[in-house]
Amino acid sequence: MAQSEIRITNEGKEFRNEVMATHGADKLMHCYQCGTCTSDCPVAKRVPEFRPRNIARLAIYGQKDRLLDGDLVWLCAGCYTCYERCPQKVHVSEIVSALRQLALREGKIHPTIKSIVTTIPKHGYISEIGEFENEMRADDGLPPAPTPATEEIKAIVKKTGILGRVGGA
Amino acid sequence: MKYAFFVGCTVLSRLPGYEKSARKVAEKLGVELVDMPGSSCCGTTYMETLDRKTALALAARNIAIAEEMGLDIVTVCNGCTENLTKTNKALKEDPALRAEVNEILRETGKQFKGTVEVKHYVRMLKEDVGLDKVKAASVKPFKELKVGAHYGCHLLKPSDEMLFEDPNDPKVLDDLIRATGAESVDYPGKTECCAGPVMGIREKVTWNVGMDKVQTVKKYADAMATCCPFCYITYERCQFMTETNPNLPVVHIPQLLGLAMGLTADEVGLSTNKVDASALLAKQEA
Ligand code: SF4
Ligand code: SF4
Numbered sequence: 001m002a003q004s005e006i007r008i009t010n011e012g013k014e015f016r017n018e019v020m021a022t023h024g025a026d027k028l029m030h031c032y033q034c035g036t037c038t039s040d041c042p043v044a045k046r047v048p049e050f051r052p053r054n055i056a057r058l059a060i061y062g063q064k065d066r067l068l069d070g071d072l073v074w075l076c077a078g079c080y081t082c083y084e085r086c087p088q089k090v091h092v093s094e095i096v097s098a099l100r101q102l103a104l105r106e107g108k109i110h111p112t113i114k115s116i117v118t119t120i121p122k123h124g125y126i127s128e129i130g131e132f133e134n135e136m137r138a139d140d141g142l143p144p145a146p147t148p149a150t151e152e153i154k155a156i157v158k159k160t161g162i163l164g165r166v167g168g169a
Numbered sequence: 170m171k172y173a174f175f176v177g178c179t180v181l182s183r184l185p186g187y188e189k190s191a192r193k194v195a196e197k198l199g200v201e202l203v204d205m206p207g208s209s210c211c212g213t214t215y216m217e218t219l220d221r222k223t224a225l226a227l228a229a230r231n232i233a234i235a236e237e238m239g240l241d242i243v244t245v246c247n248g249c250t251e252n253l254t255k256t257n258k259a260l261k262e263d264p265a266l267r268a269e270v271n272e273i274l275r276e277t278g279k280q281f282k283g284t285v286e287v288k289h290y291v292r293m294l295k296e297d298v299g300l301d302k303v304k305a306a307s308v309k310p311f312k313e314l315k316v317g318a319h320y321g322c323h324l325l326k327p328s329d330e331m332l333f334e335d336p337n338d339p340k341v342l343d344d345l346i347r348a349t350g351a352e353s354v355d356y357p358g359k360t361e362c363c364a365g366p367v368m369g370i371r372e373k374v375t376w377n378v379g380m381d382k383v384q385t386v387k388k389y390a391d392a393m394a395t396c397c398p399f400c401y402i403t404y405e406r407c408q409f410m411t412e413t414n415p416n417l418p419v420v421h422i423p424q425l426l427g428l429a430m431g432l433t434a435d436e437v438g439l440s441t442n443k444v445d446a447s448a449l450l451a452k453q454e455a
Contacts, residue, residue, distance in 0.1 A: 023221050042362045046374050074370045078214060079362035080326035084336055097218040104219055112369035116215045120227070124209040125178040133182055140185035140438060142192075145176070148209035152230065152277035159273045160223040162216075 012062025015102070019059050022101055024094030031056040031090045037082035043075055050075045052082050052092040059095055064102075073099040074110040104165055117166050121157045124148020170297060173235035173285075174202035175253065177246040178210050179398040186438030187398065190423035191245050191290055193437065197306055197430045198298050202243060205234045213252035213323075214366055225266070226273040228256035232287070233279035241286040243293050245423075247397035250289040251323035255330045257287050289324050291396050291422060292333060295341050303348045307429040310350025314452040316425065317354050317386035318342035319404065321397040322362050336360060345422055346394060349429035350454070354389045358382060365399035379407030383417050392418040392449060394425055405443050418446035428453065 008016070020028050037052035038044050044051055050072065058067050067073060073096050082092040103109060116126050123129065125148060134144045157163050180188050195202050210216075212227030232253060235242045244250045260267040261283040271280050288296070294303055325336040334340055337360060346353035364378035383404055386393045395401045404419045420442065427437040428449065439446055 042364055042378055043367060043374065046377050047371070071370055075367055075374070077322075077362050077364045077366045078218065079322040079364075080336075081322075081362065083327050100218045101220065109219075110370060113215050113219065116369070117219060120210050120212070120216065125182065126210055126215070127178065127182055129178075129182050137181075137185065140189060140441070142185055142188055143204060145181045146204055146206055146208045149207040149277070150209075152207070152279070153209055153227070155276040156226045156230065156273055157223060159276070160220060160226065162220045162223045166219070 008061050012064070015062040015064045016059060018102060019095065019098045022094075022098030024091055025098040027088065027090050028056065028059055028095060030088040031060065031086075032088060033057060034087060036085050036087060037090075037092045040081045040085055042079060042081065043077055047075060052076075055099070056090060056092055056095060059099065067099055068103045068106055068108050071110060073103055074113065107167070109166055114166055118163065121150065121154045121163065124150045124153055170199065171201040171203065171240055172243040172288075172293065173205050173238050173240040175205060175208060175211070175231060175235075175242050175244045175249055177244060177249040177398070179402075180245055184398050184401065184421070184441070186424060186441035187245060187401070187421040188438075190421055190427045190432070190437035193432055194423040194427045194430065197427070197432070198294075198302060200293070200298060203238065203240060205231070205238065205242075208234050211249045211252045213246075213248040217252055222270070222273065224252060225256050225259065225270050228252050229260060229270050229281040230274055230277055230279050232257055232285065233274070233281050236282050236284050237279075239284075241288065243288055243290055245290045245396075245398070247289065247321045247323035248399060250287065251326075251331065253287040257283070257285075258330060289396065291324070291341050291345060294345060294426075300344050300348055303345065303426065307349050307426075309431045309453050309455075310429050311425075311449070311452050312350060312454050314351040314392070314449065315354050315390040316346045316351045317356050317390040317393045318346055318359065319363070319382065319386075319393055319395045319400055320360060321395065321400040324396060342394060342396060342422060345426060349425050351425070351429075351452075356385050356389045358385060363400040363403040365403045368403070375403055376407040376410045379403040380411060380415075383408060383415055387415050387417045391452070392420055392425075392446065394420050394422050396422045408444055416444055418442065418444050418449065420446055420449070425449075
């Protein structure tokens with residue numbers, strides 16, 4: 001099917017607008033489908049279904065389900081190669097970020113990401129650095145890790161409401 | 170020279186060799202790295218793509234700790250460098266955003282003021298200490314050692330935020346490798362990403378990306394040098410995921426610098442490297 005034959009529904013339009021309203025994703029419509037992003041993407045080289053150009057196209061047509069089902073938007077390595085090389089400054093990396101945020105809203109967060117994000121307020125780090133870890137550090141001749149003020153971090157995530165949205169509160 | 174030292178989650182918990190060598194090399198060069206009390210995860214990558222405001226607030230809180238110390242920040246992680254640098258820039262340039270983030274921070278008692286800078290360790294060595302001084306300190310230089318530099322992404326990109334070297338033609342790691350007397354080799358795909366962040370999504374993709382580079386570097390060099398914990402972990406671990414382990418030593422750049430400065434293998438934590446890197450020791454001038 002030729003690209004021009006894809007029709008956008010009202011729902012699709014709404015979704016596209018939501019993508020574009022997210023920080024850094026406002027240039028989506030400037031994409032002219034040149035494919036530079038796909039040809040230089042390290043993930044696209046190994047994962048046939050991950051095509052940055054296609055992600056941009058699907059977002060332009062508001063294809064919410066095709067974008068948010070499965071692990072597609074979580075496969076981006078965030079390397080910014082597409083950001084650097086896009087002749088139109090579309091910044092697919094930022095489109096992907098926008099899509100992740102919208103996936104989160106739909107309750108479609110990837111479990112790995114969920115577990116990392118919920119660990120941060122618990123331990124202050126992306127994994128626990130407690131007594132055991134500090135003993136290991138001492139064995140290596142290192143000072144104890146800074147004790148993260150977890151109360152302060154909890155106050156931050158409470159205020160932004162991120163944990164509630166992630167489903168970890 | 171004195172900095173607030175932001176070590177970051179992954180190095181703190183998993184890479185003692187990186188942290189130890191970074192501290193010792195700084196000491197050798199007269200650079201004081203002061204730990205940051207109460208510091209935490211910077212919020213890079215995962216939080217950053219999921220919720221910008223939370224990530225900004227986490228980073229701003231850490232920056233505020235350095236501001237209270239009156240010191241610029243030095244990090245040893247590309248991811249931390251990127252998130253802290255971007256946050257610092259955004260909040261310095263946009264008063265409305267700063268007010269919003271400071272409001273999120275209110276209960277923590279910390280406020281972002283915009284009084285410090287953020288630098289990666291290797292950038293600090295190049296811009297503040299100077300390559301000449303690093304070279305002069307290399308009293309036990311390497312001889313006939315070939316090293317392939319891997320820069321990773323977020324030391325340089327996004328380039329309009331990081332404002333450092335050209336991501337297509339970076340220099341700092343090559344310069345530092347040369348300062349140790351080793352040869353820094355060029356190889357195809359030098360500036361390519363390690364795909365580390367995909368590890369938790371589809372592990373195999375990361376191992377394949379990693380092995381491609383390890384096998385390429387092995388054709389040109391005796392070892393690989395990195396400046397990011399995620400890249401390091403990828404290139405080290407991917408080698409154990411195949412039956413034909415290529416056994417290419419992967420070192421943290423300060424380990425290489427430290428050895429050249431006459432630090433012992435123990436002082437740079439060389440035994441913590443999972444691919445045996447002791448062959449490097451035989452390539453030093455007595
Ligand atoms: S490089 Fe830019 S313009 Fe070209 S296809 Fe990718 S997003 Fe579209
Ligand atoms: S940022 Fe993501 S989409 Fe863009 S080139 Fe890197 S891995 Fe591919």
